[in-house]
Amino acid sequence: MSTDRTRTDPLTGAVRSGADAQDGRRLDIHNSDIPLLCRACEARHKGICGGLDPDQLQRLSRHTHKHVLRENVEVIAPQQPVTTYSNILSGVVKLTKLMPDGRQQIVSLQFAPDFLGRPFKASNEYSAEAATDIRVCSFPRKVLEDMIDESPDLGRRLYEQSLKELDEARDWMLTLGRRTAAEKVASFLYLIATHIDPEVDLVHGGIRFDLPLKRADIADFLGLTIETVSRQLTKLRKANIIEIEMNRTVIVPNVERLKAACAAS
Amino acid sequence: MSTDRTRTDPLTGAVRSGADAQDGRRLDIHNSDIPLLCRACEARHKGICGGLDPDQLQRLSRHTHKHVLRENVEVIAPQQPVTTYSNILSGVVKLTKLMPDGRQQIVSLQFAPDFLGRPFKASNEYSAEAATDIRVCSFPRKVLEDMIDESPDLGRRLYEQSLKELDEARDWMLTLGRRTAAEKVASFLYLIATHIDPEVDLVHGGIRFDLPLKRADIADFLGLTIETVSRQLTKLRKANIIEIEMNRTVIVPNVERLKAACAAS
């Protein structure tokens, strides 16, 4: 049901033919071979689907469904058998680990066109849920795993994504283990600023973006409490490093000053 | 020079023929095809070399050197071009991130027969250094990367190792962000106990092992100070959860009690 809606999503102009030529990275010779569902999908070039030939795309797309998920909906349930994998088409997904006593830690934020899932493992060790409203493209586990065996390029892309995530996880370990609360909050803002494409204010060189996470999530991502996050945000505000509108929109007049506040490595 | 020494290392009994048959996982049909250097090497079966056929092993081993590195020697220098990859044959390697002001965080501990390196990236973002005396088997970057392209099994093993490391990194993020100092130290001891094969005391069901890290390293791994680590260790000692001999040897009479002290997820 939602499949039909997204297939003609006005946001992406999904069915508009010729859109591919504008991408420039890879021109499809026989455009008619590319499934309707996949045309103008950014996961197809920048994401893992770039590792598939038209025939494989066809086969994959036969089992594929695009979904719109609202904030806080689970994409992957913890300790459950893995049945599907997904690509994120838009929005932000948070991966969360939960302790029996209720403490929790967000171990990763993922953005479009990231691949979502943990191949070669029966069940997941964390939950993945939509931090914002998201659009995803899902396909059955087995179909993808079969394709890995026949397409080295696909396997390679998955491998590179996991290496990228490993680099990011280790970067964040430094933040969690060795940075102060003030530096943590600044690092979070800098992370978001560099992963969301923010509105650029050409006049002043500043940027503006909406926080994809509420305070409680930011705290769980930084290993802090809500109160400390809030206090550090107002501290950054009073130091004129950021401005905040409507509790959600952040304006950074000078990105270098924000970066300096991270005590960057 | 050290190559010749390790080739006949009495510890591994490297050249003793027929040792392979005892492994059981994979019987080499033409044992004479397996390079001398690789026989009875555990990285060949459990490590990434298990993804290579005899011919590829031959080619790789022509560029391979086994080294013994002493504690604190760097295996991978940060911000330097990557020229070689390695397998850990014995000992423990620590991956460290350093901040300009001197703060540092150990982002991973690696054990035999782990693969060491970051494929597909020009330079490393962290340093890798021997936490204990180690033995490694090193080979040039290009040789391995060429083999990835021709052996899907090798690529697959590298991918699985990176997924394993990603899982471990995210587990540790929970420890760094949400556990108390006492829980962190207990978690560290538990991690070592499950990654080193410890001496098992069959009478009492306890275990005994040597800490591969000194207090300063433990602190850098846990995001704490040396003093806090020391205090928490004596607290665990006074709670009869562990005993410590010679500052290095740890005895855990009851592993379940240690696990409980981690507030395990």
Place this chain on the structure above:
DNA sequence: CGTATGATTGAACGCCGTCAATAAGAGTGG
């Protein structure tokens, strides 16, 4: 014996967590 390194322990400080009150929206129903 003197020095260097690593580890433990104590005392005092301070950052961040806890508890609590307040405020601002958003949604619901009268």
Place this chain on the structure above:
DNA sequence: CCACTCTTATTGACGGCGTTCAATCATACG
């Protein structure tokens, strides 16, 4: 439109956990 509730965020006061600074001890090495 207002009254009410629920969620989210901010701010203050206080206390505790972990850091900082410092002294002491053990072991290894020249």
